Amino acid sequence: MSRRICVELYREIVKLRPQWASEDDDQGEIKIVMTGSASDPPDWQPHIRNKPRREALAKRFRDPNDPLKLVIVRDMWLTGFDCPSLHTLYLDKPMRGHGLMQAIARVNRVFRDKPGGLVVDYLGLAHELKAALATYTESGGTGQTTLEQERAVALMQEKYEICCGILHGFDWSDWASGDAQARIGLLPAAQEQVLSRVNGKERFLQAVRDLSKAFALAVPHEKALEIRDDVAFFQAVAAALTKTLDVGAHGRAPLLDHAVRQIIARAVAPEGVLDIFAAAGLKKPDLSILSEEFLAEVRGLPQRNLAVELLQKLLKGEISTRRRQNVVQARSFAEMLEQTLRRYQNRAIEAAQVIEELIALARDMRQASARGEKLGLSEEELAFYDALETNDSAVKVLGDETLRTIARELVETVRRNVTIDWTLRENVRAQLRVLVKRILRKYGYPPDKQEKATQTVLEQAALLSVEWAAA
Structure with missing residues (x-):
């Protein structure tokens, strides 16, 4: 005043x-x-x-x-x-x-x-x-300008019951009374229970989102304060289910979840980024190699649905990283992953089988990382080598040595001719297209394959030019 x-x-x-x-x-x-x-x-x-x-x-x-x-x-x-x-x-x-x-x-x-x-x-x-x-x-205003707290409390209780129903039979009492290790230890089994339900992940995540919104409107009502530990637990399980793996970069928690954790106060839910590996009871692996030791540890997880979820996130993270370096390789692995997961979601294969297929895919990725060294190519050269459709029978007749030579020359030509804004300038793109086709013709690349190969090479060039600009 x-x-x-x-x-x-x-x-x-x-x-x-x-x-x-x-x-x-x-x-x-x-x-x-x-x-x-x-x-x-x-x-x-x-x-x-x-x-x-x-x-x-x-x-x-x-x-x-x-x-x-x-x-x-x-x-x-x-x-x-x-x-x-x-x-x-x-x-x-x-x-x-x-x-x-x-x-x-x-x-x-x-x-x-x-x-x-x-x-x-x-x-x-x-x-x-x-x-x-x-x-x-x-004066003509329309719409609901205020919300009675009792209505927010009723909605909160409805969404709370849905979350409890999905986790029916699961005891999470240690979340409020246990130490940090005990709380983290609850997450793998809770995720497994959610994932074992029909559309459990989608239903649970939606219910937790709705519960968080209603809870934020209902506090400081006594019924909201009574369930604040449970709300924090549900949010932690949801965070573990949705956490994506972007190595070296952690996103901010959604504003609402952060605010609700502040309201909860006594809290359980740790601030910052939830470690998905700790939540699954695993040591953090070296994601760049997806080591055999880590894959064996995942295979031994008693929570089979959680193992699938964890492998899926790991592989998507690895594919996302590769997409910035090698568009053909990333596209191929993404298709293989999608096919496997689609069969699992349609219940065509069991969790144990999909785990084995995902582990095999992880091994393929690790072996793909070593291909450049075997071929004597750098990462950039390998990316252009893959862009040449080297598995096509008509292309294979050129031989590895010729294809490697084409890849090296493409890297040099692209590096010399791209600028930061080249993808926005039609004349530069047209010139680069001509240069790529000229190189392909020079080494006898099949004429009927040249157009598609040129498009893929330019797509790869766009990715690498961003990397070069950042460097």
Whole structure:
């Protein structure tokens, strides 16, 4: 209600969380946004900023990845201020009518999985809010502007029952009472149970998403607090089921799940990235080689459906990496993986059989990585060698030595002629197409195969030019 309250509130919060504070506008997790002058008290001066500095803070606050998460505002950032990721508004001053609607509008924007904004009312503004909403609807506004908490609680309980039903018979009580090792140890068996159900993974993931949204709207209702440990467990199982393997790069957790974990507080669900190998009870392998030791460990997992899921994710991650280097090889392995998984999903083969097929595919990938060395080709040269359809009988007659020579010359020609934006320039692409065809004709490449080979070579060139530019 006043600038004095802003400063005193800031001081009290920082006493509790000193790591949030910073005198630097570019640092810190909490700031005051208010106007002032040189005549204001000395302890107010650090919080008084001119318009450019306030705009810089606004830019930080709009960025959901910026550390600045909490602002104490005095009659600022209402008209024209837009921050879609903002989810909670704490009101401690009398407001009514248009001003109240403007304030609430700060948190009502759709953003990622955010189900709705939360208004924490310290003064009891329900009557003013109803009056403001009546004015809003009379003036032509439509749509549901508020959601009664009881409805959110009912929806939360419905989705909670679905999750419990899928995990019926499974005891996860150690999730709330056990240590970190015990909690991680629950995940493999829980994933196995979900995967063993008909469409279990899809149904469970959808139910957890719906439960998380309803839970975020239902807190701090007592029924929501009663199940918060279970919600955290369901989220951890869902995270283990959906975690993809992008070696060396970990994505951010969805905003809603992160927020719900903060609400849960006593929490179980570890912050950051869930280690899928620990969740499966395995040591982390060297993904670049998919070693025999690791494949044997996967084969020995008692949870067969989980073993399939883990191998599938590993192989998809490896194929994704290869797709940036060798388009033909990646395409071939992707097709083989898709065929195997389709038969498994259609129940044409059992989990034990699909595990063996996926392990065989992993071995093929490992052997493919060594082909370049055997042929005396670099990774780039091997990629162009594969682009020449070397398995085709009409092409094989040229012999390995000629095909290797073509591959080396293609690499040199492409490297000399591509620029960063060459894929956007028709004249450069046309010139490169001519050069590729000229090389193929020079070494007697079958005429009826030249057009397809040229297209594949150019596709491979587009991938490698990105790698070269990054290097």
